[in-house]
Structure formats: C-alpha cells, structure tokens
Amino acid sequence: MGEIGIAIRTEGLTKVYRIGIRGTHKGIGDLTMEVPEGLIYGLVGPNGAGKTTTLKLLLGLLFPTAGTGEVLGHPLGSSEYKARIGYVPDGPYFYDHLNAPELLRFYGTLFGLRGPALEQRIAELLELVGMADRAHFRVHEYSKGMRQRVAVAQALLNDPDLIFLDEPTAGLDPMGAIQMRNIVLDLRARGKTVFLCSHLLKDMEPMCDRVAIVSRGQLKLEGPIDEVLQAGAGYRVRTTGLSAETRAKVESAATEIVGPDEEGVVVVKAADQRQALEIAGLAAGDGSEILEVGPDRRTLEEVFIDVVEGQAGD
Ligand SMILES: Nc1ncnc2c1ncn2[C@@H]1O[C@H](COP(=O)(O)OP(=O)(O)OP(=O)(O)O)[C@@H](O)[C@H]1O
Ligand SMILES: [Mg+2]
Known part of the structure; x- marks a missing residue:
C-alpha cells in the first residue's frame, strides 16, 4: 500500500x-x-x-x-x-422537546461519554457549529x-x-x-x-x-x-480594451467571445493553448491589456449537464 x-x-x-x-x-x-x-x-x-x-x-x-x-x-x-x-x-x-445540550447529552451517553468530558465535548461542538449562543432553544x-x-x-x-x-x-x-x-x-x-x-x-x-x-x-x-x-473546457484569455477591430481579428482563433462586462473585461475562449496564445498576441499587439491566459473552467453544473445529457433516452 x-x-x-x-x-x-x-x-x-x-x-x-x-x-x-x-x-x-x-x-x-x-x-x-x-x-x-x-x-x-x-x-x-x-x-x-x-x-x-x-x-x-x-x-x-x-x-x-x-x-x-x-x-x-x-x-x-x-x-x-x-x-x-x-x-x-x-x-x-x-x-423536539429537548434543547441542543440536552440532545447532545442524550446521544453522548449512547457513545459512553459521561461527566465533565461529555460537557466539555458538548460545549466545543456547539461552538464549532455556531450554536453556542442559541443552545437554550428547544429543537422545535x-x-x-x-x-x-x-x-x-x-x-x-x-x-x-x-x-x-x-x-x-x-x-x-x-x-x-x-x-x-x-x-x-x-x-x-x-x-x-x-x-x-x-x-x-x-x-x-x-x-x-x-x-x-x-x-x-x-x-x-x-x-x-x-x-x-477543466476537462474539455479549453483555454481562455481575459482582456480589457478590446477594440471592435481587434475583436474581429481574434474571432477566427476563438471558440467564443464573452463580454465586455461592466468592467470592460472580455473573455475570449479558445480550443487549445496555442490558439489562446495567438489571441493574446493579437490583442496585446493592438494595445489591449491581457489580464490572464490560462485553462478555462466550467462550472460543475455545466459539466453535469454535459455528462447527464449524454444518456438521453437510456
Ligand atoms: N426503499 C426503497 N425502495 C425502493 N426503491 C427505492 C428505495 N429507496 C430508494 N429507492 C429508489 O432508488 C433510486 C435511488 O434513490 P436514492 O434515495 O438513493 O436517490 P438520491 O440520489 O439520494 O436522491 P435525492 O437527491 O432525491 O435524495 C430511486 O430511483 C429511488 O426511487
Ligand atoms: Mg438522497
């Protein structure tokens, strides 16, 4: 092992x-x-x-x-x-009729805990889960x-x-x-x-x-x-100050162009690293500021939809 x-x-x-x-x-x-x-x-x-x-x-x-x-x-x-x-x-x-310490005392006893050791454990745990100040409430x-x-x-x-x-x-x-x-x-x-x-x-x-x-x-x-x-997500270039002219230039190497957002950030997505670098080069050459070039990430939700859609009909 x-x-x-x-x-x-x-x-x-x-x-x-x-x-x-x-x-x-x-x-x-x-x-x-x-x-x-x-x-x-x-x-x-x-x-x-x-x-x-x-x-x-x-x-x-x-x-x-x-x-x-x-x-x-x-x-x-x-x-x-x-x-x-x-x-x-x-x-x-x-x-429902117990409060948190009473409840934990009950379960603690089932685990063979008793006395001051149990009381200390209960206090620590209520602190850990952020319930110390509401310990006197009843469960209901x-x-x-x-x-x-x-x-x-x-x-x-x-x-x-x-x-x-x-x-x-x-x-x-x-x-x-x-x-x-x-x-x-x-x-x-x-x-x-x-x-x-x-x-x-x-x-x-x-x-x-x-x-x-x-x-x-x-x-x-x-x-x-x-x-x-990251699997299958490709690469991305985050940039600001992308003019319409530059945008048109990078378009052929991009798989998707998102933005600009409120801060003027445009995200240009590319299939691979080589194309991402080419896009960054074109944008930088035209005076855009390159914020980041790196692997793109999808959200777990996007990956999930991809994975689960693959089974349609089964
Ligand atoms: N006691 C049971 N008898 C028969 N079928 C059951 C029983 N428990 C679960 N199932 C079935 O087994 C499948 C998986 O159920 P399970 O509860 O493990 O799903 P889950 O992923 O936890 O879902 P959820 O997000 O709703 O909690 C479901 O199709 C469910 O109908
Ligand atoms: Mg479940």
Missing part, C-alpha cells in the same frame, strides 16, 4: 430494491470508487440518482445486492468501523439551518475519522450554506475525511476536493474537482 490511506473503497457495489413480489428497482449499480483519506469527497447527482442508497450501503444500513466494499479498512457493514464514523442524515429527526424552535448544525454536532460527538453528510446544505439560505462549507473545511483541516452527497452542485463545487457524478444509479464521471471542471 502507498502512503495515502484509502478511507472508502467499493467494487461493483450494487443495490437493487425489491418492489412488491416481482418488481425491482435499481438504487445504485456497479459502483467502483476510492475515497482517499483526508479529503472532502462529493457524490453528486440529481434526485433519485442513488446517492442516499450509496451512503446507506457504506454505513451498513443497507445490504448490497452485489459487489463489495471497505470503510476504514473493514468490510462493508462490519461493526469494526462504526465507532469511527459520523452520519448526518438528509432531514435529521430529533426529539429551531430553523432548518439550526437543526442541520445540531445534526453535525451530534455526528461529531464520538470524534469520528470519517463523516458522512447527506444533503448538508439542503434548505439552508446562502449564509447557512457558507457556514456549512466552513464547518466541512474545518473538519478537513483537522485531518478528517468527509463524504458528502448532494444534488446542489453550486454548494458542492467550492467545497469538494474530488467528485463523483452519478445519474440513474450509474457512475458517470469521477476525479479531482479541478480536472473535472
């Missing part, structure tokens, strides 16, 4: 749900993937793609129809890894974002090495989504591995180190986020 540990590994992991007596429905099919330790890994895809199914297989809450996998070096479903993982479900449910008085944060605190009670979050930003406002992102980034900074599932591509894009795109129970694309966003 190499230096970098693998937190999760699956091979041909498949879950077929049985519906009624004869019916079946594919939850996830033939999923092979590796999640390196210490990264934020995002499983992304539309509703019904098989994200929660995959998560539940990894947690040992569902039994696979076929395939194998390991979590923290132990076979799927084994009790060996369960004390070292945390789980934030999609739409967490809590006892919480907003969705507050519930979500308490769920994260609950999942971290046992100081897990690997944390699973199902739709962590669903229902959160933009500020709440940013706070959730900061919590996740903070977990990575503490050396934890974070496995996220979401259909909210805009929330996932800035937080994942690696993504796997799934659709209709099938893995479509997997890789480091930068590679996924």
Whole structure:
C-alpha cells in the first residue's frame, strides 16, 4: 500500500430494491470508487440518482445486492468501523422537546461519554457549529439551518475519522450554506475525511476536493474537482480594451467571445493553448491589456449537464 490511506473503497457495489413480489428497482449499480483519506469527497447527482442508497450501503444500513466494499479498512457493514464514523442524515429527526445540550447529552451517553468530558465535548461542538449562543432553544424552535448544525454536532460527538453528510446544505439560505462549507473545511483541516452527497452542485463545487457524478444509479464521471471542471473546457484569455477591430481579428482563433462586462473585461475562449496564445498576441499587439491566459473552467453544473445529457433516452 502507498502512503495515502484509502478511507472508502467499493467494487461493483450494487443495490437493487425489491418492489412488491416481482418488481425491482435499481438504487445504485456497479459502483467502483476510492475515497482517499483526508479529503472532502462529493457524490453528486440529481434526485433519485442513488446517492442516499450509496451512503446507506457504506454505513451498513443497507445490504448490497452485489459487489463489495471497505470503510476504514473493514468490510462493508462490519461493526469494526462504526465507532469511527459520523452520519448526518438528509432531514435529521430529533426529539423536539429537548434543547441542543440536552440532545447532545442524550446521544453522548449512547457513545459512553459521561461527566465533565461529555460537557466539555458538548460545549466545543456547539461552538464549532455556531450554536453556542442559541443552545437554550428547544429543537422545535429551531430553523432548518439550526437543526442541520445540531445534526453535525451530534455526528461529531464520538470524534469520528470519517463523516458522512447527506444533503448538508439542503434548505439552508446562502449564509447557512457558507457556514456549512466552513464547518466541512474545518473538519478537513483537522485531518478528517468527509463524504458528502448532494444534488446542489453550486454548494458542492467550492467545497469538494474530488467528485463523483452519478445519474440513474450509474457512475458517470469521477476525479479531482479541478480536472473535472477543466476537462474539455479549453483555454481562455481575459482582456480589457478590446477594440471592435481587434475583436474581429481574434474571432477566427476563438471558440467564443464573452463580454465586455461592466468592467470592460472580455473573455475570449479558445480550443487549445496555442490558439489562446495567438489571441493574446493579437490583442496585446493592438494595445489591449491581457489580464490572464490560462485553462478555462466550467462550472460543475455545466459539466453535469454535459455528462447527464449524454444518456438521453437510456
Ligand atoms: N426503499 C426503497 N425502495 C425502493 N426503491 C427505492 C428505495 N429507496 C430508494 N429507492 C429508489 O432508488 C433510486 C435511488 O434513490 P436514492 O434515495 O438513493 O436517490 P438520491 O440520489 O439520494 O436522491 P435525492 O437527491 O432525491 O435524495 C430511486 O430511483 C429511488 O426511487
Ligand atoms: Mg438522497
């Protein structure tokens, strides 16, 4: 084995749900993937793609129809890894009449934590998720974002090495989504591995180190986020002061010209580096200011549409 540990590994992991007596429905099919330790890994895809199914297989809450996998070096479903993982479900449910410390005390006791050690852990976690000042609220008085944060605190009670979050930003406002992102980034900074599932591509894009795109129970694309966003995106030249004359000159080497925006910035896109440099040369020669020449990036949403459109009709 190499230096970098693998937190999760699956091979041909498949879950077929049985519906009624004869019916079946594919939850996830033939999923092979590796999640390196210490990264934020995002499983992304539309509703019904098989994200929660995959998560539940990894947690040992569902039994696979076929395939194998390991979590923290132990076979799927084994009790060996369960004390070292945390789980934030999609739409967490809590006892409504408790406040956050009471709730965390209850779950902490289930983990065998007690006394001052538990109280200190609860205080630390409420601070971490930004709930320290609202700890006295009862759960039924919480907003969705507050519930979500308490769920994260609950999942971290046992100081897990690997944390699973199902739709962590669903229902959160933009500020709440940013706070959730900061919590996740903070977990990575503490050396934890974070496995996220979401259909909210805009929330996932800035937080994942690696993504796997799934659709209709099938893995479509997997890789480091930068590679996924740059694949097939070509190059771009960002420039200002592009005259109509220069614009006409660079047009033949460009695949697309976007702008100018309010600041007068024009983005000229090219298929490859050579053409991008040619465009930059032409523009600079005519007195335009070149702000940047480099690989272009697509948004995760654009990549996703590309990948998922490829399956139309299947
Ligand atoms: N208990 C079940 N019985 C039968 N089919 C199920 C069951 N749970 C999920 N499915 C089906 O499996 C497929 C994958 O569902 P899953 O919940 O894993 O999707 P998801 O990617 O998490 O979607 P969402 O974004 O809506 O949470 C869907 O087609 C769903 O209808
Ligand atoms: Mg789901």
